[in-house]
Amino acid sequence: MSDVRVIIQRDSEREERVVTTGTTAAELFAGERSIVAARVGGELKDLAYSPAEGEVVEPVEISSEDGLNILRHSTAHVMAQAVQELFPEAKLGIGPPVKDGFYYDFDVEKPFTPEDLKAIEKKMQEIQKRGQRFSRRVVTDEAAREELSNEPYKLELIGLKGSASSDDGADVEVGAGELTIYDNLDAKTGDLCWKDLCRGPHLPSTRNIPAFKLMRNAAAYWRGSEKNPMLQRIYGTAWPSKDELKGYLDFLAEAEKRDHRKLGSELDLFSIPEQIGSGLAVFHPKGGIVRRVMEDYSRRRHEEEGYEFVYTPHATKGKLFETSGHLDWYAEGMYPPMQLDEGVDYYLKPMNCPMHNLIFDARGRSYRELPLRLFEFGTVYRYEKSGVVHGLTRARGFTQDDAHIYCTREQMSEELDKTLTFVLGLLRDYGLTDFYLELSTKDPEKFVGSDEVWEEATETLRQVAEKQGLPLVPDPGGAAFYGPKISVQTKDAIGRTWQMSTIQLDFNLPERFDLEYTGPDGSKQRPVMIHRALFGSIERFFAVLLEHYAGAFPAWLAPVQAVGIPIGDGHVEYLEKFAAAAKKQGLRVEVDSSSDRMQKKIRNAQKQKVPFMVIAGDEDMSAGSVSFRYRDGSQENGIPFDEAIAKIAKVVEERTQV
Incomplete structure (x- = not known):
């Protein structure tokens, strides 16, 4: 038997090894239990693959992104086998890996x-313990159709071979090139236990699945289209160890506690009434306070940075969006038109930028006015599909803290630098500190303007x-149709990533709107336009902060900064004087004068996550003092009346957490 030369690539290290022809990747990495697949020539392969002469083979660890996908897709197969063993009439859809887990779709009664x-x-646990082998075999289209004749959805996928879209997971099943079926074989006898159309790769055996759990089920249209049958989708998760699975489940439990929709109801901050409609929120008085404080602080900081405030209407004639290009490129995200005047379509605005362009163009502009920074808390409307609407984070009506900066080409880099620095600084003021940046570049199928202009804007x-000095991650094709953008991504208190501010550089809309300013030599010149939303939307930012702080806002944002808790009825008036004095200093203080016992009042304040509980009894009244109880249960006694107010005011002014 002849030998072959194989190159083992581990990061930057290369090892040349001569092995017998037919040696598998599993044999190359024998004893390394964390390796679940191999990458050969850039393609992922099962460990059963035998490298050819001169091929470069890279090990794939189970904890890597590719390794996790292979683990989760293999677990999806085990789940599908379990379903068909328990529900023999179930027809198979698709079962791709997704972020942190997997799903599989089934047609069941x-x-x-x-x-x-x-x-x-x-049943999955039983299959996992059986140690069934995942075995790949190449089949013709005809053979696959014959073997899977009772699986109508698989037959449809066979017809899509080579053209399946990763958006619906179909490429996990077929993809381009040869068609393959994976058999689950009995570990002892080699008998066929189950099979599925799949491009792979998979783990060597079901025993290589260390830890998994099924999460939930939901309805889903076949391949995501409302025109197709409704299937049942089961979601699950799988991890390289039981500890990692437990950590993930603990994380989900914590995330559930922080769900802004749950907290919004518990803390009486906002609601989304069915009578108004999905994705359209109303803010209650306490939520209104938080929102107003957010907006007021943002407004003050913008004024300090030289922004000028403008206001624009909620609806406009469609012609405006023809000029901007939104009706060409963004119509799916807009509400249908309203015919208010005969033959004239009006649209709810999805963006503020076209109207800001009209403000710029309302009169002649000089280079001396630039940079001109226009800012608006502008409410916009976008028709999100019902399946993606999610509380305040994905809404149909929301308010952007939207700015558009008009500057000269020479001012462009400095203005962008100032804008990004300002954005990051303001986000830090709200308590977010862990950032990275994402650079979204041109979608080759969806853009306006020349390649040269896009290249200049992207490089700038x-x-x-x-x-x-922050990590910069590429986002190929993620730009809007009119220009590239920087997105500020931040991690919250439990490590989830949220997209926050966006900054877009645009040479195209000034051209489409024929915007001009008069240069120093009297010539007409075209401004550069910078689009910038700092919060993204106030509603979404509100939700992010609510989840980041788990409802326990820092005192400067808290709807109620302190609540007076009298030990007895005779102490109510004393605390009301304290509250009145605090309110004169702009603090938000209430007194709980209900008939509840003191301990119940403390529990109520803790549930409402009030930063300061101000307690007073006979000794406090005699000494002209109060006692503080904090959210964590600690207490500070005998604080003089005026000093207590000053202490609350200081914490509020410094925007610190207590």
């Missing part, structure tokens, strides 16, 4: 119940982003 999910998970943004 009735939806799965929680009891069904428990039974499926138990790149240089500005790099000056911040």
Whole structure:
């Protein structure tokens, strides 16, 4: 038997090894249990693959992104096998890996119940312990159709071979090139236990699945289209160890506690009434306080930075969006038109920028006015599909803290640098500190303007982003149709990433609106336009902060900064005087004069996450003092009346957490 030369690539290290022809990747990495696949020539392969002469083979660790996807897709197969063992009539859809887990779609007579999910998970554990081997084989289209003749959705996928879209997970099943089926084989006898159309790769065995759990089920249209049948989708998660699975489940439990929709109701901050409509929120008085404080602080900081405030209407004639290009490129995200005048379509605005362009163009502009920074808390409306609407984070009506900066070409880099620095500083003021930047570049199928203009704009943004010293991540094709953008990404208190501010550099809308200013030599010149939303939307930023702080806002943002808790009825008047004096200093203080016992009042204040509980009894009244109880249960006694107010005021002014 002849030998072959194989190159093992581990990061920057290369090792040349001569092995017998037919040696598998599993044999190359024997004893390394964390390796679950190999990358050969840039393609992922099962460990059963035998490298050819001169091929470069890279090990794929189970904890890597590719390794996790392979683990989760393999677990999806085990789940599908378990479903068909328990529900033989179930027809298979697709089962791709997704962020932190996997799902599989099934056509069944009735939806799965929680009891069904428990039974499926138990069956999966049995299959996992059997140690079934995942075995790949190449088949012709005809053979696949014959083998899978009772699986209508798989037959449809066979017809899509080579053209399936990763958006619906179909490429996990077929993809381009040869068609393959994966068999689950009995570890002892080699008998076929189950099979599925799949491009792979997979783990060597079901025993290589260390830890998994089924999460929930939901309805889903086949391949995401409302024109197709409704299937039942089961979601699950899988991890390289039981500890990592536990950590993930603990994280989900903490995230559930912080869900802004839950906290919004518990803290009486906002609601989304069914009578108004999905994605359209109303803010209650306490939520209104938080929002007003957010806006007031932002407004003051913008004024300090030289922004000028403008206001624009909620609806406009469609012609404006023809000029801007939104009706060409963004119509799917807009509400249908309203015919208010005969033959004239009006639209709810999805963006503020076209109207700001009209403000710029309302009169002649001189280079001496530039940079001109226009700012608006502008409410916009976008028709999000019902399946993606999510509380305040994905809404249909929301208010952007929207700015558009008009400057000369020479001012462009400095203005972008100042803008990004200002954005990051203001986000830090609200308590977010962990950032990275994302650079979104041109979508080759969806853009206006020349390649040269896009290249200049993209390179300018790149240089500005790099000056911040933060990680810069590419987002190919993620730009809006009119220009590239920098997105500020931040991590919250439990490590989730949120997109915050965006800064877009635009040479195209000034051209489309024929915007001009008079230069120093009297010539007409075209301004550069910078689009900038700092919060993204006030509603979404509100939700992010609510989850970041788990409802326990720092005192400067808290709707109620302190609540007076009298030990007895005779102490109510004393605390009301304290509250009145505090309110004169702009503090938000209430007194709980209800008939509840003191301990119940303390529990109520803790549930409402009030920063300061101000307690007073006979000794406090005699000494002209109060006692503080904090959110964490600690207490500070005997604080003089005026000193207590000053202490609350100082914490509020310094925007610190207590």
